[in-house]
Amino acid sequence: MFDLLKKLTGIVGVSGNEEEIREAIIEEIKDCVDEIKVDTLGNLIAVKKGKGKKIMVATHMDEIGIMVTYIDDKGFLRFSAIGGVSRYDSIGQRVKFKNGVVGAVYYEEKLDDMKNLQLSKMYIDIGAKSKEEAQKMVNIGDVACFVGDAVLQGDTVISKALDNRSGCAVAVKAIKDLKKTDNEIYFVFTVQEEVGLRGARTAAFSLKPDIAIAVDITMTGDTPESHPMEVKCGGGPAIKIKDRSVLCHPEVRKLLEESAKRINIPYQLEILEAGGSDPGSIHLTAGGIPSGAISIPVRYVHSPVETASMSDINNAAKLLVEAICKY
């Protein structure tokens, strides 16, 4: 599982630029599903055919990052955030473009008060000596992700983009471990979640499933002086009750809880005060779709050092298989 996670987290797949991560996932699952489609916005839809219930499993494959908006005469880049990028987390980080160019993110040193730090006062240094040299390396509109290679330490994994490559890894594992079932299962690896739950909406519209289960990450309340939250790393996958975008359908929550009990894995209940997720747009689409989610507890969400527990990720895959095959 860690090898898969390392592979998936290592790919640059910023929202709207999911081509490479999509290809990597197709490579992993192509022999295990009945059909693979890519829709207009770029969602990857892998189908396991059946005559039973129609289930959508949504895992977003995009990650947060930055987009180049301006190149100055000295070759420094100005940029916009794609998704919820913390200005403070970004300082001193490396970013990596699809073509391999790496840059250092820093801020204008004249800044007198850190509270006034805005993205417009930050820049990326790719070591170019001039605008012309920089333009040979990157263009306006190019995107980059933050650098944070995956490492495993005991049961703990630290990496960039655990949001939501860990969810993708869970779905890939579930595809490989599927049990016998009549259900028709649509594994949708969605695009543009981080910029407004966009891909899930159009995919749900075209599939019109009976229910939808997302696999995504959630925040935790188990770090020093953290915002109070019941979820903790290593406590098992979380079953979402609500976040800012959705109140999960009781039927889906029940399905997930009963599945977890049946296979005897630890689980937690997630009430996320900030943030939204794909079920937020799915449940309001095409006349309404009962939706819920399995969430992997992750610390330091949207930073290059996202931290999770491998046992939670493994158990999430087991829970997903049980739920979609036994529904």
Added chain:
Amino acid sequence: MLIKELTELNGVSGNEDEVRKFIKAEAEKYADSITEDSMGNLICYKKGVSSKYRVMLSAHMDEVGFMVTGYDDGLIKFASIGGIDERILPGKRVLVGEKRIPGVIGSKPIHLQEKIERGNNIKQKNMYIDIGAEKKEEAEKLAPLGEYIAFHSVYTEFGDGCIKAKALDDRIGCAILLEILKETYRFDLYVCFTVQEEIGLRGAGIAAFRVKPDIAIVVEGTTCSDVPGVREHEYSTVMGQGAALTIMDRTSYPNKKLVDFMYNTAKNKNIPVQYKQTTTGGNDAGKIQLSREGVVVASVSVPCRYIHSPVSVMNRRDYESCLSLVKAVLDEFSSNENLIESFKA
């Protein structure tokens, strides 16, 4: 003069009728059929030679403005419709309702303001619109509760190709689309004039749901901040430097292949083009992109300084660049229809 006529019409969001009637009369000369949907979007259909694909063009008819919310004797209290910087309001002229009753936006005179008031911006809640009425009854008669109010601004040409007007956002897009409607293409063309963009992109999603386009291009008037006090990397667009292509904004991520194609088409045809360098704001593309199973979208805009004010300023050359670019791109689609399919992921 289409731009003059269009910008001097009043069409605050939700009250686009005057604009719709004008556009309908113009569009009827060229469209094969025109549908007015339940929200008030105007969908002008032009049948193509092959009809294999459906291309949607979209510009919004509505503009920012105000609504009557109450009275203080004969003076009118009002709410904004759409994003308006309240600091620009005192001293501006407005027109109230269909009868275009003239009014001015007033506030407490400076010599009567407390010291603390002088140091702060006047809040909109402390402003009023004076239509010359003395009594509440009189004001109510001329400007009933809920009546729409538009900025008053006379279309003016000045400098080297510059135009000052209100509502350039997005009557300039409407003007471009009316020109486009004159041509015939291989694909089916749906030229949509949408409602209620300024208050949440409301009309466009409904129009796109009906049209089911394979591809959509939104034509806009967008922000232009090439002015003193703004550093070059914070300029959203530069006036006079051509059609502005959106790379991303808060509501949409335009199709990269389509944006590249449009940029290269402009370069090949020597049409001035620029990227919009900021990623704030949003437009109808956001709703169109997410319609049904998803739509390939792009946005191209005419830079407008002082947008959302009665003194928006644009350059005619940018209008021409924008029009030429949209035409050139549609011509390319016409001569190679498979292009349309190629933008999908």
